[in-house]
Amino acid sequence: DGESLFISDLHLTPDQPATPDCFLRFLAGRARAARRLYILGDLFDAWIGDDDDAPLHRAVRSALRELTAAGSECAILHGNRDFLIGRAFLRETKCRLLPDPCLIRIGGEPTLLMHGDRLCTDDLAYQRFRRRVRNPLVKRLFLWKSLASRRAIAADYRRCSAEANSAKTATIMDVNQQAVVETLRRHGAVRLIHGHTHRPADHVHEVDGRAARRLVLAEWRDGVGEALSHSALGWRRLVIE
Numbered sequence: 001d002g003e004s005l006f007i008s009d010l011h012l013t014p015d016q017p018a019t020p021d022c023f024l025r026f027l028a029g030r031a032r033a034a035r036r037l038y039i040l041g042d043l044f045d046a047w048i049g050d051d052d053d054a055p056l057h058r059a060v061r062s063a064l065r066e067l068t069a070a071g072s073e074c075a076i077l078h079g080n081r082d083f084l085i086g087r088a089f090l091r092e093t094k095c096r097l098l099p100d101p102c103l104i105r106i107g108g109e110p111t112l113l114m115h116g117d118r119l120c121t122d123d124l125a126y127q128r129f130r131r132r133v134r135n136p137l138v139k140r141l142f143l144w145k146s147l148a149s150r151r152a153i154a155a156d157y158r159r160c161s162a163e164a165n166s167a168k169t170a171t172i173m174d175v176n177q178q179a180v181v182e183t184l185r186r187h188g189a190v191r192l193i194h195g196h197t198h199r200p201a202d203h204v205h206e207v208d209g210r211a212a213r214r215l216v217l218a219e220w221r222d223g224v225g226e227a228l229s230h231s232a233l234g235w236r237r238l239v240i241e
């Protein structure tokens with residue numbers, strides 16, 4: 001039933017134009033030949049509201065609209081950075097927003113899609129931040145502010161986060177193994193696809209005596225990306241240049 005592509009962690013920003021260029025070529029080419037594109041979070045390095053009129057955001061919105069108009073489906077999950085992607089963006093691009101986690105069937109197998117940040121349960125400071133900014137009232141108050149004040153607040157957050165992360169160990173910033181197994185068990189999934197950690201790998205976990213696979217997507221950087229493909233040929237990782 002056609003090819004499905006999975007990508008995440010493009011962290012698109014005008015400061016590094018090679019990656020948006022690569023993504024726009026991907027949307028006009030490889031993605032258009034696919035039946036469905038899944039974006040598993042952090043498409044953007046920052047998202048402070050759908051009304052952001054930066055040229056990069058406009059270009060990406062119209063390229064996604066061209067993709068869906070050409071007949072490919074595009075589903076998107078919120079990442080930890082672009083969790084404010086909202087209704088106006090979805091209306092304009094005709095992308096579908098999926099909940100995190102989201103259970104789909106692919107190749108007959110129950111497969112769980114996540115961004116991945118919810119699995120990093122050892123990073124208590126991040127989970128606290130996550131709860132605070134995802135609070136519906138806090139989000140609403142933020143979106144009521146002018147674009148200029150939202151930009152200033154976001155710049156502050158990024159500065160603090162860079163400082164905090166440099167003090168954290170690699171294990172704290174990876175997924176918690178127990179959280180992975182519990183999540184797979186709770187949803188009856190035999191496969192989990194996520195990004196966020198920037199540690200691309202194929203893992204096997206034992207869940208109630210059965211093997212479950214965890215496919216971690218790579219980040220896009222310096223104009224090179226990765227897409228995980230599922231088709232009649234099975235599962236493959238594609239290099240996107």
Ligand code: OKV
Pocket residue numbers: 045046047048080081082084126132133134138139141142153154155157158161
């Ligand atoms: C996103 C992350 C910056 C991590 C702020 C309420 C509040 C939303 C926000 C501000 C920041 C998103 C929206 C951004 C994620 C960072 C730095 C670290 C680890 C508020 C609602 F509290 F100020 F009112 N934000 N931006 N980080 O720049 O895109 O995920 S962001």
Ligand code: MN
Pocket residue numbers: 009041042079080081115117195196197
């Ligand atoms: Mn992330």
